[in-house]
Amino acid sequence: MKIGMIGLGAMGFPIARCLLKAGYDLYVFDVMKDKLDEISREGAHPCAGAGEVSACVSVAFCSLPNASIVESVLEEVFAQSGLSLDVWVDLSSISPESAKKFAKKAAGCGFAYMDCPVSGGVRAAADGTLTIMAGGAAETLEKVRPALEAIGKKIYHVGDVGSGSGMKMVNNFMLGCNMAAAAEALVLGSKIGLDLETMYEIVRNSSGRSFIIENKIPDFIQKRKFSGGFAVDLAYKDLGLAMETAKQFSMPVHMGSTALQMFETARAKGFGKEDITALLKITEELMDVEVR
Numbered sequence: 001m002k003i004g005m006i007g008l009g010a011m012g013f014p015i016a017r018c019l020l021k022a023g024y025d026l027y028v029f030d031v032m033k034d035k036l037d038e039i040s041r042e043g044a045h046p047c048a049g050a051g052e053v054s055a056c057v058s059v060a061f062c063s064l065p066n067a068s069i070v071e072s073v074l075e076e077v078f079a080q081s082g083l084s085l086d087v088w089v090d091l092s093s094i095s096p097e098s099a100k101k102f103a104k105k106a107a108g109c110g111f112a113y114m115d116c117p118v119s120g121g122v123r124a125a126a127d128g129t130l131t132i133m134a135g136g137a138a139e140t141l142e143k144v145r146p147a148l149e150a151i152g153k154k155i156y157h158v159g160d161v162g163s164g165s166g167m168k169m170v171n172n173f174m175l176g177c178n179m180a181a182a183a184e185a186l187v188l189g190s191k192i193g194l195d196l197e198t199m200y201e202i203v204r205n206s207s208g209r210s211f212i213i214e215n216k217i218p219d220f221i222q223k224r225k226f227s228g229g230f231a232v233d234l235a236y237k238d239l240g241l242a243m244e245t246a247k248q249f250s251m252p253v254h255m256g257s258t259a260l261q262m263f264e265t266a267r268a269k270g271f272g273k274e275d276i277t278a279l280l281k282i283t284e285e286l287m288d289v290e291v292r
């Protein structure tokens with residue numbers, strides 16, 4: 001079966017690899033030529049754009065930074081003649097409103113759009129063990145379920161289009177707050193003389209544990225590696241989506257607002273493209289200590 005993959009970044013590239021491994025005939029596009037070349041060497045067909053991908057495949061996935069980029073890519077698809085596309089599966093994290101808008105336009109062009117944001121980070125993307133939050137018609141989900149099973153371990157049908165994105169927004173609200181809290185707590189621990197290995201071992205077996213503790217400490221903080229992973233800019237975008245949504249309900253969001261400001265500080269420090277663990281460096285600098 002022919003499948004498309006548009007966006008070969010931190011998440012999209014390992015997802016593309018999983019689809020190749022599962023035996024799919026993969027048509028790919030990314031604006032970064034080096035990524036396109038690399039996945040082509042592994043057996044994918046490089047395309048000149050999202051339009052070309054959508055003229056070759058029945059199911060296309062995309063994993064793109066934000067809704068405006070998804071929209072520009074979809075505009076190219078809407079304008080493409082001779083579409084073979086049946087379902088567009090959007091793995092990006094965007095707002096529920098954007099997902100609903102894209103679904104409506106896609107229906108007018110004769111294909112279904114599903115929002116299927118993912119969670120688990122780069123490690124789960126590489127292992128094909130992502131958690132997938134699907135929004136769309138149940139029968140559409142069944143059409144793409146085998147392909148989703150090649151990249152994810154848990155597939156949840158949350159509800160209609162937009163509900164997957166809403167669920168992901170809720171998840172990343174917590175992720176952002178957890179990262180901000182972990183950054184401060186780990187620096188405080190260092191100040192009182194606790195070493196990172198002790199804090200990691202004990203907290204991951206205690207009530208303070210989270211994805212940040214279980215995955216981000218070994219993969220990033222212990223290695224003092226702040227590249228790759230989940231970019232500060234992307235987490236900032238996701239927290240911003242949650243803050244905008246809360247505003248619609250006049251809902252106070254103290255934790256989210258504080259976390260958002262920590263991410264804003266990281267961006268101001270030039271860490272926007274680094275992994276979210278870069279938040280740690282801000283508090284470390286402030287307190288003149290390195291968590292190790």
Ligand code: NAD
Pocket residue numbers: 006007008009010011012029030031032035063064065066069072073091092093094118119120121122229230231234235
């Ligand atoms: P990324 O920035 O690493 O990758 C995005 C890719 O899209 C890049 O390779 C870029 O060149 C490509 N791109 C940009 N504009 C394009 C265009 N017009 N046409 C084709 N390709 C284009 O981002 P990522 O970390 O892979 O995240 C992708 C999506 O997944 C985001 O919405 C993010 O919020 C979400 N997400 C990320 C993680 C994570 O841990 N990194 C986890 C879950 C969800």
